[in-house]
Amino acid sequence: MADDVSIGHDRRSTEPVASRQGPGRLLIGIYTVFAVAASARATWQIATDFDAAPLAYSLSALAGVIYLVAAIGIARRDGTSHAVAAISCAVELAGVLAVGAFSLVRPELFPEATVWSHFGEGYGYVPLILPVLGLLWLRKVRRSTS
Structure with missing residues (x-):
């Protein structure tokens, strides 16, 4: 069972929290x-x-690559991958805020x-919400290891 889990434990139970289950899977x-949509569209354009x-x-x-790195980082089971995913989510959030502002101003x-x-x-503002949700999920998984 240990190889089916990521890092951490759910505070409400003795079962480990898996980053690839529940909200993590979503x-x-x-x-x-x-990642597929942005990369395919950009490649064609x-x-x-x-x-x-x-x-x-x-x-x-670039967004397509960042989405892919975040997906892989969340899916992997080790702390280094989760750190890379967190960095990807942070860069994604900075990118969507910067590009969003510049696309309105310029x-x-x-x-x-x-x-x-x-x-x-x-994209229904999903690109703005997604990195926040990713960072919150990674924080929850990391926090449960403490």
Whole structure:
């Protein structure tokens, strides 16, 4: 049973908390979907019309990579992977806040939308909420090891 769990213990029971169960599993799924969606969209845009919005398309590609790293980090069972996932979530949050603000203040820099434009408006603001949820989940899993 020990190899089925991540790190930590649930304070309400003696069973270890698994980062890949419950909310963790949902986060991994959402991060994976966003990694595929952002990467596929960016790849197509870069291949077919990069000159139209190089900054926007490059940021979408970066977002796809960050989503993938976060998904893998949350899914893995070790503290180092969770630390990498936490850094990914923090970079993602900083990115969505910065790009969201710049896309409103300097829209000419973003003639085409990115995953993070307007704080993830085109994706139901999930890109704004997702890193916060990821950081909270990683904190809960880490805290339960104490």
